[in-house]
Amino acid sequence: MGKKLNGRDLIKLGFPKDNSINIALGQIYRYRKGEKKEVVLAEAKEVLVTPEKFTNHRTWGKLAEGLLNQVEVKMHQLLNCGVPFSVFGENEIDEQAKRQLYDALKLPVAVQGALMPDAHCGYGLPIGGVLATDDAVIPYGVGVDIGCRMSLSVFNLSASYMNGKNDMLKKILLEHTKFGKNGVHKIKADHAIFSRDEFREIPFVKSLLDKAYKQLGTSGGGNHFVELGIVDILEDIPGNKLEKGSYLGVLSHSGSRGLGSSIAKHYTYLATKQCPLPKNVQHLAWLGMSGHDGQEYWRAMNLAGDYAKACHDNIHARIAKALGEQVVLNIENHHNFAWKELVNGMECIVHRKGATPAGEGQLGIIPGSMTAPGYIVMGKGNLDSLQSASHGAGRLFSRTKCKTRFTHSDIRKTLKDNDVTLIGGGVDEAPMAYKDINTVMGLQEELVSVLGTFTPKIVRMEK
Incomplete structure (x- = not known):
């Protein structure tokens, strides 16, 4: 941009000496860096004179909003008493996770909350936390891995198909799944999602298009996996053509990769600048749904959720x-997402940070661990849980504790005892790190009905 543009240049144009200067500089350095200074200043002058013409502009929309609504940025105070909430499986949940929810319930935008039986301490909201808010979306209430999801595909092959084919099936997982930051497929696949308007109309998201293209059909590290195993259909499943019985299935768990992570960090930063909060809840900064950044995040979040689905679809197509x-x-079902839903007749933003949507009749899959079954479920629409259920068994031991508590020898023994083959994985993902899925499921019988199970047999994770 030649000589660096600064606040004094904007004051000379007639900008008021308030937060609009910071907004303008932020947008310029984020989206117009490298352009001629005089061109950028000429546009900024137009926005200053007629901000109403730029309210939905990709670059200047946020500045126009700031000029039209001179809102002072000030510290938000928490409510003295939290809004109503419900806890399912209270005796199975650590105190720190409960405290995180209680703090979130005191946000001035909070409407109702719930804690699932797999809950444990997280970042911002606890994992397993559900929070409904009024006209506000919390990026870290959604989480870093936006749209992380479970996807279970079933083939018309008897479970006995796996007998004697362990090596062949291992090879399929090794050749057709990729994990971690640098895991990409040699042969890339195209997808309609790359033609979405968000990749053209939101400057920050546009910069992530190449990364999203490279990572399509891959999985993250940590607790993300692709598993081949046995699906037992125990009850009638709506839309299912298969009879009750045992079949070969593939279950995957992953999210929106670098696309979602970048979106989460970017909009959390913007939220913390616009929404100062006390230190104990500073990661729960929100964006107003009617504001420029709130609308932009909502579009970006939904794009990331759809991208996560596209990744799963690609993984399953490759294996099929x-x-x-x-x-x-x-x-399939998302977690780490936010939805517009009615809560006591009021439209709210319902954040499910590691929680499965469980509206009445809604299907989902709740996994156990690599040596424990997952469950095909149908939601009961319980209003106390904000129509939610657990997203898994939930951690019993943190990653750090796992490294001091368990050994590779312990894991090998547990895998052998359960006839499970593991490719990759680390001590921090030891099956013993998780709560008993049967206990967790027993604590949410009023939230979901069980229609079937998935038992892992060959598990692929990041090495």
Whole structure:
């Protein structure tokens, strides 16, 4: 931008000496860096004179909003008493996770909360926390891995198909799944999602297009996995063509990769600048849904959620092709997301940080651990849980504690005892790190009905 543009240049144009200067500089350095200074200043002058013309502009919309609504940025105070909430499986949840929810319930935008039986301490909201807010979205209430999801595909192959094929199936997982920051497929796949308007109309998201293209059909590290195993259909599943019985299935757990992580960090930064909060809840800064950044985050979040689905679809398609079979049943659901839903007749933003949507009749999959079954479920629409259920068994031991408590030898023994083959994985993801999934499921019988199970047999994770 030649000579660096600064606040004095904007004051000379007639900008008021308030937060609008900071907004303008932020937008310029974020989206117009490298352009001629006089061109940028000429545009900034136009925005100053006629801000109403720029309210939905990709670069200047936020500045226009600031000029039209001279709102002073000030510290938000918490409510003295939290809004109503429910806790499911209280005796299975650590005190720190409960405290995180109690703090969130005192946000001035909070409407109602809930804690699932797999809950444990997180960042911002606890994992397993659900929070409904009024006209506000909390980026860290959604989480860093936006749209992280479970996806279960079932093939019209008897479970006995796996007998004697362990090496072949291991090879399929090794060749057709990729994990971690640098895990990419040699042969890239195109997808309609890359033509979405968000990649053209939101400057920050546009910068992530190349990364999203490279990572399509891959999985993250940590507790993300792709598993081949046995699906037992125990009850009638709406839309299912298969009879009750045991089948071969593939279950995957991953999210929106670098796209979602970058979106989460970017908009959390913007939220913390606009919404100062006391230190104990500073990661719960929100964006107003009617504001420029709130609307932009909402679009970006939904894009990331759809991208996560596209990644799962690609993974399952690759495995189906390698097997020479078609998927006859797929059950999937997001967690780490926010939805517009009615709560006591009021439209709210419902954040599910590691919680499964469980509206009446809604299908989902709740995994156990690599040596414990997952459950195909149908939601009961329980209003006390904000129509939610757990997203898994939940951690019993942190990653740090796992490294001092368990050994590779311990893991190998547990895997052998349960007839499970593991490719990759670390001590921090030891099956013993998780709560008993059967206990967790027993604590949410009023939230979901069980229609079937998935038992892992070959598990692939990041090495």
